[in-house]
Each structure stands twice: as C-alpha cells, then as structure tokens.
Amino acid sequence: MSRDVLEIEGVSKKFGPLTAVDDVSLSIHENEFFALLGPSGCGKTTLLRMLAGFETPTRGRILLDGADVSRTPPNRRPVNLMFQSYALFPHMSVRANISYGLExxxxxxxxxxxRVDEMLATTQLGGLADRKPDQLSGGQKQRVALARALIKRPRVLLLDEPLGALDKKLRGDMQIELKRLQHEVGITFIVVTHDQEEALVLADRMAVLKDGKLLQCDTPHEVYEHPADAFVAGFIGVMNFAEGVALAEGGVKARDGSAIAGSLPRAVAGGQAAVAAVRPERIVLFPAGEIANRTSGTVVALAYHGLDLQLHVQTPLANKPFLVRVTADTADRRPLAVGDQVELGWSAADTRIFSN
Structure with missing residues (x-):
C-alpha cells in the first residue's frame, strides 16, 4: 500500500455567502495520478488553489507528509502548479525557461x-533547447511547462486543465505523454479537468465533485461501472435512464408498466421513486435467446463515429431516446436507417438503480 502524501480533512471554502468547497475529505497517495473532476463551478479549481496555497480553507486542514500546510504560503510548499496557459517567458529559450526556477x-x-539536461531528455525536448516559445507547437509548449514545473522536484504537481488548449488528436497524444512522465519522475500528479474521458485515461483514482461536495472517490473503473448516484452515472460517460418506481422484489417498474430487472441498492426501497440506468455499450441489438431486459423502439437518429455507430432509439421506457452503441462491423452486417424498428436487450447485471 502506498502511503498518503496529501490529506484533505473536512475542508470547506466560502466566498461571502457562497460555499465553493463543502466539507471535502480526501487522501491522495504517493506517486499517484489523481483527478479532480466535475462540471464548471463544482469547486475543483478552488480546491486545487487551496492545495497550492493561493486560497486558505475557511474550515478544515490540508496535510502534506503529515504537516499542516493549510496556511503555509505557496512559495514555502513543496508543491508546484502548472497553469493551462503554460505562462512561458516568450523572450527566453526552452533551456532558459526550464532552468529559471533553479536559478x-x-x-x-x-x-x-x-538537471536541465536530464529534464530535456525526460520530456524529449533535447533538440529544441535553443528555441523560443513562439517556435514551438502546442504540445511542445506543454512539455516545456511540465519540465519547468518538474525540475524543482515538487512532492506534488498540480495541473489545472493541462490539455485544455490542445486539439483533440494532440490531447490524446499528450495524455499518454503525461502518464509516461508521471511514471518516470515518480511524483504525485493532481489534475483538474471537466473532461470525463481524459480523467478515465489519466487517473489512478478520481474524485467527482458537484456543488462543492464530494460525491465519489475511486478508481476510474469503479466510478464508471458502479457510480454512486445518478449524477455521477450521467456525468461519467454516457448513460440511459428510465424513471419509475422501485419494485420490492428488485428492479424498477418503468413508466410503460414494464419491469426493468436489476438489483436494488441498499439506499433504494420498494415503492420508492427510482431510476434504472444502463450504458449504451451494454445494450444488445436484436438479442437472441433469454435476456432479462427486452424492449423495442424506433431508430430516430444515427451518429457515425468511425469505430462505431451510435443509434438513438425511441422506446416506451423513457421520454428521451436510448443511445445504443453498435460496432462498425455489426452495422455493416445489418445496416440500419432512421425509422427502422429494432429490439434492444441487456442483462440484469448491467442495470444500475438509483433513488430519484
């Protein structure tokens, strides 16, 4: 078990009447890639700024290696913050930008x-050492900013939307680069992002926040497969929802009267308003044989994504069409068009049920 390098104990932050962070407690492990995730205004950037020392908690403590740093100024914390804008010195070379903190x-x-030579090699910038920032690509600038932050060997590196300025393809490349760098340098990374896919790719663990509150903290797999509530389920990836009433024997009675099979969590009792949920990739098109959940519907839209085809199917289970992900191979073997009637099915084990 990795030891905790950072402990956040009951931290709250108020700005006048507004509570930006509300009683958040987290433990972040040594050499961990940790993601703070949530919609705009959820408190993730405020929490990051408190970790960096740019904001002071209204209540609670922040412990770094067991020492309370809640009121320690930023320049006296072994923590570095890399901003989305990179903030490189335009008149300095790559080497000079990286060496600035040590100087x-x-x-x-x-x-x-x-140390600069070592960092240039680690970030694969050796051939660009004498260039100025305006001679670099977006991905190269990002690596320079990372090298400058890492060269001081902080205990924790904080990254605020580090890939937000990059295009989609470059973002994908830099996600792999970030993971490689974090593994090589062995420093705890904490990244703030609103991009669910980015968090799933990068993080060893992730924390989902909403309205300043911590909703769930776990591995990406657990958060995706076993979300704590309906908000997390809808925010992380894509989820289909069918509102209804929980059945005492298990499952949910949908608005059309049909029963959606699934296990009730402890927080949901029979007769209670509930919502059944299933991921698009868990739904089978034209299911054969016995399957716990089955419904039919009309294809109202198609979205081609290259690797797969996303169907929008209007069913009697919900007002909003269900999304169904079909592989390109399946779509080629059985072409579909708007207006087609289809059957959908999924197992009870793939149903998630939440209070509503």
Missing amino acids: MEGRPPAEIRS
Missing part, C-alpha cells in the same frame, strides 16, 4: 546544467 533558488551552475 532563482541560487543553485550552482553545474547542478542547473545537469
């Missing part, structure tokens, strides 16, 4: 050269 600390020139 400000008054490190010996030989040590600076050695």
Whole structure:
C-alpha cells in the first residue's frame, strides 16, 4: 500500500455567502495520478488553489507528509502548479525557461546544467533547447511547462486543465505523454479537468465533485461501472435512464408498466421513486435467446463515429431516446436507417438503480 502524501480533512471554502468547497475529505497517495473532476463551478479549481496555497480553507486542514500546510504560503510548499496557459517567458529559450526556477533558488551552475539536461531528455525536448516559445507547437509548449514545473522536484504537481488548449488528436497524444512522465519522475500528479474521458485515461483514482461536495472517490473503473448516484452515472460517460418506481422484489417498474430487472441498492426501497440506468455499450441489438431486459423502439437518429455507430432509439421506457452503441462491423452486417424498428436487450447485471 502506498502511503498518503496529501490529506484533505473536512475542508470547506466560502466566498461571502457562497460555499465553493463543502466539507471535502480526501487522501491522495504517493506517486499517484489523481483527478479532480466535475462540471464548471463544482469547486475543483478552488480546491486545487487551496492545495497550492493561493486560497486558505475557511474550515478544515490540508496535510502534506503529515504537516499542516493549510496556511503555509505557496512559495514555502513543496508543491508546484502548472497553469493551462503554460505562462512561458516568450523572450527566453526552452533551456532558459526550464532552468529559471533553479536559478532563482541560487543553485550552482553545474547542478542547473545537469538537471536541465536530464529534464530535456525526460520530456524529449533535447533538440529544441535553443528555441523560443513562439517556435514551438502546442504540445511542445506543454512539455516545456511540465519540465519547468518538474525540475524543482515538487512532492506534488498540480495541473489545472493541462490539455485544455490542445486539439483533440494532440490531447490524446499528450495524455499518454503525461502518464509516461508521471511514471518516470515518480511524483504525485493532481489534475483538474471537466473532461470525463481524459480523467478515465489519466487517473489512478478520481474524485467527482458537484456543488462543492464530494460525491465519489475511486478508481476510474469503479466510478464508471458502479457510480454512486445518478449524477455521477450521467456525468461519467454516457448513460440511459428510465424513471419509475422501485419494485420490492428488485428492479424498477418503468413508466410503460414494464419491469426493468436489476438489483436494488441498499439506499433504494420498494415503492420508492427510482431510476434504472444502463450504458449504451451494454445494450444488445436484436438479442437472441433469454435476456432479462427486452424492449423495442424506433431508430430516430444515427451518429457515425468511425469505430462505431451510435443509434438513438425511441422506446416506451423513457421520454428521451436510448443511445445504443453498435460496432462498425455489426452495422455493416445489418445496416440500419432512421425509422427502422429494432429490439434492444441487456442483462440484469448491467442495470444500475438509483433513488430519484
């Protein structure tokens, strides 16, 4: 078991009458890639700024290696914050940008050269050392900003939407690069993002926040497969919902009177308003044989994504069409068009039930 490098104990932050962060407690492990995730205004950036020292908690404590740093100024914390804008010095070379922090600390020139060379190699920037920022691509600038943040060897590196300025393809490339760098340097990374896919790819664990409150903290797999509530289920990935009433024997009675099979969680009792949920990729098109849940519907829209085809199917279970993900191979073997009648099915084990 990795030890905790950072402990957040009952932290709240108020700005006048507004509570931006509400009684959040988290433990973040050494050498962990941790993601803070949530919609705009959920409190994730405020929490990051408190970890960096730019905001002071209204209540609660932040412990770094067991020491309370809640009121320690940013320059006295072994923590570095990398901003989305990168904030590179435009008149300095890549090497000068990376070495700046060590020079400000008054490190010996030989040590600076050695550590900069090492960081240039780690971030694969060796051939760009003499270039200025305006001669670099977006991905190269991001690596320079990372190198500058990492060269001071912080205990924790905080990243605020680090890939937000990059296009989709470059984002994908840099996600892999970030994971490689974090593994090589062995530093705890905490990233703030509103991009669910990015968090799923990058994080060892993730925390989902809403309205300043922590809703769930777990591995990406657990959060995706076993969301704590309907909000988390809908926010992480894509989810189909059917509102109804929980059945005492298990499952949910949908609005059309049909029963959706699934196990009731402890928080949901029979007769209570509930919502049944299923992921698009768990739904089988034209299911054969026995299957717990079965419904029919009309294809109202098609969305081609290259690797797969997403069907929008209007069913009697819900007002909103169900989304069904079909592989390109399946779509080629059985072409579909708007207006087609289809049958859908999924297992009881793939149903998630939440209070409504």
